[in-house]
Amino acid sequence: xxxxxxxxxxxxxxxxxxxxxxxxxxxxxxxxxxxxxxxxxxxxxxxxxxxxxxxxxxxxxxxxxxxxxxxxxxxxxxxxxxxxxxxxxxxxxxxxxxxxxxxxxxxxxxxxxxxxxxxxxxxxxxxxxxxxxxxxxxxxxxxxxxxxxxxxxxxxxxxxxxxxxxxxxxxxxxxxxxxxxxxxxxxxxxxxxxxxxxxxxxxxxxxxxxxxxxxxxxxxxxxxxxxxxxxxxxxxxxxxxxxxxxxxxxxxxxxxxxxxxxxxxxxxxxxxxxxxxxxxxxxxxxxxxxxxxxxxxxxxxxxxxxxxxxxxxxxxxxxxxxxxxxxxxxxxxxxxxxxxxxxxxxxxxxxxxxxxxxxxxxxxxxxxxxxxxxxxxxxxxxxxxxxxxxxxxxxxxxxxxxxxxxxxxxxxxxxxxxxxxxxxxxxxxxxxxxxxxxxxxxxxxxxxxxxxxxxxxxxxxxxxxxxxxxxxxxxxxxxxxxxxxxxxxxxxxxxxxxxxxxxxxxxxxxxxxxxxxxxxxxxxxxxxxxxxxxxxxxxxxxxxxxxxxxxxxxxxxxxxxxxxxxxxxxxxxxxxxxxxxxxxxxxxxxxxxxxxxxxxxxxxxxxxxxxxxxxxxxxxxxxxxxxxxxxxxxxxxxxxxxxxxxxxxxxxxxxxxxxxxxxxxxxxxxxxxxxxxxxxxxxxxxxxxxxxxxxxxxxxxxxxxxxxxxxxxxxxxxxxxxxxxxxxxx
DNA sequence: GTAGGGTTAG
Numbered sequence: 185x186x187x188x189x190x191x192x193x194x195x196x197x198x199x200x201x202x203x204x205x206x207x208x209x210x211x212x213x214x215x216x217x218x219x220x221x222x223x224x225x226x227x228x229x230x231x232x233x234x235x236x237x238x239x240x241x242x243x244x245x246x247x248x249x250x251x252x253x254x255x256x257x258x259x260x261x262x263x264x265x266x267x268x269x270x271x272x273x274x275x276x277x278x279x280x281x282x283x284x285x286x287x288x289x290x291x292x293x294x295x296x297x298x299x300x301x302x303x304x305x306x307x308x309x310x311x312x313x314x315x316x317x318x319x320x321x322x323x324x325x326x327x328x329x330x331x332x333x334x335x336x337x338x339x340x341x342x343x344x345x346x347x348x349x350x351x352x353x354x355x356x357x358x359x360x361x362x363x364x365x366x367x368x369x370x371x372x373x374x375x376x377x378x379x380x381x382x383x384x385x386x387x388x389x390x391x392x393x394x395x396x397x398x399x400x401x402x403x404x405x406x407x408x409x410x411x412x413x414x415x416x417x418x419x420x421x422x423x424x425x426x427x428x429x430x431x432x433x434x435x436x437x438x439x440x441x442x443x444x445x446x447x448x449x450x451x452x453x454x455x456x457x458x459x460x461x462x463x464x465x466x467x468x469x470x471x472x473x474x475x476x477x478x479x480x481x482x483x484x485x486x487x488x489x490x491x492x493x494x495x496x497x498x499x500x501x502x503x504x505x506x507x508x509x510x511x512x513x514x515x516x517x518x519x520x521x522x523x524x525x526x527x528x529x530x531x532x533x534x535x536x537x538x539x540x541x542x543x544x545x546x547x548x549x550x551x552x553x554x555x556x557x558x559x560x561x562x563x564x565x566x567x568x569x570x571x572x573x574x575x576x577x578x579x580x581x582x583x584x585x586x587x588x589x590x591x592x593x594x595x596x597x598x599x600x601x602x603x604x605x606x607x608x609x610x611x612x613x614x615x616x617x618x619x620x621x622x623x624x625x626x627x628x629x630x631x632x633x634x635x636x637x638x639x640x641x642x643x644x645x646x647x648x649x650x651x652x653x654x655x656x657x658x659x660x661x662x663x664x665x666x667x668x669x670x671x672x673x674x675x676x677x678x679x680x681x682x683x684x685x686x687x688x689x690x691x692x693x694x695x696x697x698x699x700x701x702x703x704x705x706x707x708x709x710x711x712x713x714x715x716x717x718x719x720x721x722x723x724x725x726x727x728x729x730x731x732x733x734x735x736x737x738x739x740x741x742x743x744x745x746x747x748x749x750x751x752x753x754x755x756x757x758x759x760x761x762x763x764x765x766x767x768x769x770x771x772x773x774x775x776x777x778x779x780x781x782x783x784x785x786x787x788x789x790x791x792x793x794x795x796x797x798x799x800x801x802x803x804x805x806x807x808x809x810x811x812x813x814x815x816x817x818x819x820x821x822x823x824x825x826x827x828x829x830x831x832x833x834x835x836x837x838x839x840x841x842x843x844x845x846x847x848x849x850x851x852x853x854x855x856x857x858x859x860x861x862x863x864x865x866x867x868x869x870x871x872x873x874x875x876x877x878x879x880x881x882x883x884x885x886x887x888x889x890x891x892x893x894x895x896x897x898x899x900x901x902x903x904x905x906x907x908x909x910x911x912x913x914x
Numbered sequence: 915g916t917a918g919g920g921t922t923a924g
Contacts, residue, residue, distance in 0.1 A: 368918045408920080538923095577923055578923045608924045
């Protein structure tokens with residue numbers, strides 16, 4: 185665009201120079217801008233006004249082009265920075281998530297104008313800091329500056345995710361102030377309603393905008409809202425309408441449509457759409473690519489496909505990398521790959537942002553605790569914890585999943601502020617560890633502090649009640665959900681209620697829930713009922729639950745295994761054998777039990793009766809000795825838990841020996857051998873802990889004087905001085 | 915000189 189050379193500079197009059205710089209700014213032409221900057225230094229321009237004008241505009245240029253360092257030095261060289269260049273540099277810091285520096289600069293502006301306020305509000309909006317954003321809004325009003333659409337969309341964005349009540353208030357404010365004709369404001373309101381789980385309200389905003397009041401962003405936002413609420417066909421209908429109306433369809437639209445397919449788990453539809461996009465070249469776009477990667481990782485579980493998509497992208501951006509990391513994270517077996525991807529991303533020059541950390545930290549929940557510590561250290565070094573509640577939340581969840589409730593609480597107590605997710609993570613952490621009193625106390629605190637609970641909060645609260653048999657409380661919270669907070673219970677809440685009632689022995693009430701719930705019950709609900717039947721020995725209801733379970737998930741071993749062991753316990757051997765035969769014929773395979781433990785940053789894996797570990801002889805010897813002591817302390821092996829192949833005729837002694845070599849016992853024994861007196865032990869298991877192991881480890885904890893924690897697929901069992909944190913209610 | 919639409923935690 186700029187054809188000149190520096191020799192022509194003396195001939196370039198200041199106004200032409202100004203115009204050229206303006207052109208650089210509007211076209212974001214960094215290269216030409218830098219050339220102009222070099223000329224500016226050589227020019228020794230004596231006109232003070234023009235010189236000031238130009239200095240200010242160089243700050244704006246660099247800020248817009250995203251080169252923060254250049255922007256800062258241009259800003260520092262400006263003797264009289266005007267409000268324009270202040271605003272530009274504040275925005276640049278905000279875009280780099282350096283809100284505290286943005287704030288410092290804002291405080292230096294002699295007379296901040298509305299744009300200054302808007303810029304800072306949107307910076308707080310980006311990090312969801314409602315308190316600061318609302319404070320600034322108040323200031324704007326006190327100064328009698330006229331609020332505009334930018335102000336409000338920033339404030340709404342900041343308040344998004346803090347409960348629908350706040351959004352309703354803001355919506356009211358918008359209508360009263362006559363801002364409901366601003367597309368941007370309506371778009372922000374629409375999105376906030378959707379994020380809070382209120383699709384109806386989002387839809388209403390969209391409809392009230394009318395065709396003339398909408399812009400492309402409105403359509404895209406509504407498509408995303410539908411996708412998030414699994415209204416995929418509505419999303420697609422909107423997309424078709426957009427095309428029919430001749431509206432511009434861009435990368436955002438494409439990405440939005442993809443979220444609809446993903447939420448519907450409609451892989452085939454998504455793939456067709458992918459094919460169409462290949463024809464139009466959209467598939468090379470990073471925005472669209474992240475939608476595609478999300479689709480393939482969530483619906484196909486195929487990271488291979490994701491990698492193919494990734495390789496097609498012309499200019500991968502940070503979001504694309506984050507989506508890849510998140511894809512690996514969602515697949516528990518690929519947590520290591522998530523970590524690799526995180527490293528690679530940094531290697532090619534991307535600085536991980538809050539999202540990257542959130543994804544990688546949650547992958548660490550499936551890895552050894554020391555990896556989590558390392559990533560935590562990196563987060564501290566990257567200075568990301570101060571600014572991002574989300575990363576702190578992920579750390580709380582990671583530490584509690586890794587069995588380290590103390591560190592989880594430490595982070596929770598030191599984080600700069602709490603939001604709904606923070607409370608959810610901590611409440612769920614306590615619930616998983618069987619500390620329901622702490623869980624419920626925190627929930628009450630949440631209500632006192634006016635932090636709005638959401639669907640996830642209630643899952644944690646209800647599961648805390650279920651884990652400890654607090655039926656009445658559970659029922660109270662279940663009805664509170666809808667009555668007090670307008671939250672519609674989802675399938676998972678019904679599962680919790682079935683679990684709560686079932687475990688407490690109220691089987692018919694649990695059955696009634698499953699029969700009357702407003703969805704078709706899935707395998708989770710039947711599994712909860714089946715588990716309850718096993719606990720309370722109701723074979724007839726168990727058969728019904730198992731049949732339904734198998735109908736939904738024909739290849740899951742759970743219903744077969746549970747039901748056959750129930751038959752065996754009831755002495756109904758023939759039926760137990762028939763079931764096992766059926767299982768074989770149908771090719772249903774039982775997942776082998778497997779436990780792991782980390783010693784000196786190395787993970788040791790044990791499979792039941794596995795003899796491949798180099799120290800296995802020593803472990804067996806140790807267990808033999810331990811068994812003697814255990815028996816003296818009153819341990820009676822519960823051979824019902826020794827699941828044998830039906831054709832094997834086995835003696836009680838053989839069964840006892842098999843029990844002794846269950847994976848969790850081997851891992852615990854290994855831990856006891858390899859660590860010093862008094863060091864707590866953490867073992868992770870891929871299935872639920874077996875009843876005999878539960879009993880045995882209680883006794884081992886007393887004999888060895890150690891704290892032993894087992895994390896199974898349902899919860900934590902923390903054994904100490906002969907007792908388990910679950911108080912045997914599991 | 916400033917916004918709202920793609921990825922993320924429980």
